[in-house]
Amino acid sequence: MGKTLIILKPDAIQRRLLGKLISRFEEKGFQIIGLKMIQISDALARKHYAIHEGKDFFEPLIRYMTSSPVIVMILKGKNVVEIARKMMGFAFGSKAEAGTIRGDYAVSNRFNLIHGSDSPASAEKEISIFFKKEELFEYNPTDLQWIYDMSTGDIV
Ligand code: ATP
Numbered sequence: 001m002g003k004t005l006i007i008l009k010p011d012a013i014q015r016r017l018l019g020k021l022i023s024r025f026e027e028k029g030f031q032i033i034g035l036k037m038i039q040i041s042d043a044l045a046r047k048h049y050a051i052h053e054g055k056d057f058f059e060p061l062i063r064y065m066t067s068s069p070v071i072v073m074i075l076k077g078k079n080v081v082e083i084a085r086k087m088m089g090f091a092f093g094s095k096a097e098a099g100t101i102r103g104d105y106a107v108s109n110r111f112n113l114i115h116g117s118d119s120p121a122s123a124e125k126e127i128s129i130f131f132k133k134e135e136l137f138e139y140n141p142t143d144l145q146w147i148y149d150m151s152t153g154d155i156v
């Protein structure tokens with residue numbers, strides 16, 4: 001089982017899309033093991049998107065991410081990093097495929113509603129930046145046996 005960090009960005013809150021976006025991941029079968037509302041500081045936004053420093057969209061991206069509160073959440077599931085990215089769709093709302101979150105709810109190339117870690121390694125790093133240990137909840141979902149076939153000893 002893997003974990004990923006999701007951020008429901010300022011536009012997701014302002015556009016009252018939180019319920020719909022969280023539902024997509026719940027309905028897919030992922031387990032939410034951490035969730036909170038925070039105001040991202042300028043320093044935290046710069047740290048989170050450090051890889052994009054110096055690019056022409058960097059400063060507007062920092063302003064966007066700090067413009068209003070966000071929801072941060074941790075999802076758990078098999079291959080969750082890859083599957084969640086697929087569910088989010090291409091970065092640009094204008095190009096994202098219909099059926100994806102960005103494809104269904106975003107038209108902007110910056111205001112694209114959601115962030116998801118792009119690899120298990122960045123997920124681990126991002127989770128440690130945004131969450132304290134005691135904010136992660138390792139509980140047994142009662143329906144797990146119907147989300148995956150675990151009867152063979154593997155998670156299928
Ligand atoms: P995220 O990291 O937020 O999950 P992503 O991995 O799909 O998104 P990145 O290339 O990492 O895409 O870009 C980070 C964010 O910067 C994008 O989600 C978007 O908000 C913004 N962004 C990226 N490219 C552009 C661009 N050319 N013009 C405007 N904004 C951009």
Ligand code: MG
Pocket residue numbers: 118
């Ligand atoms: Mg990215």
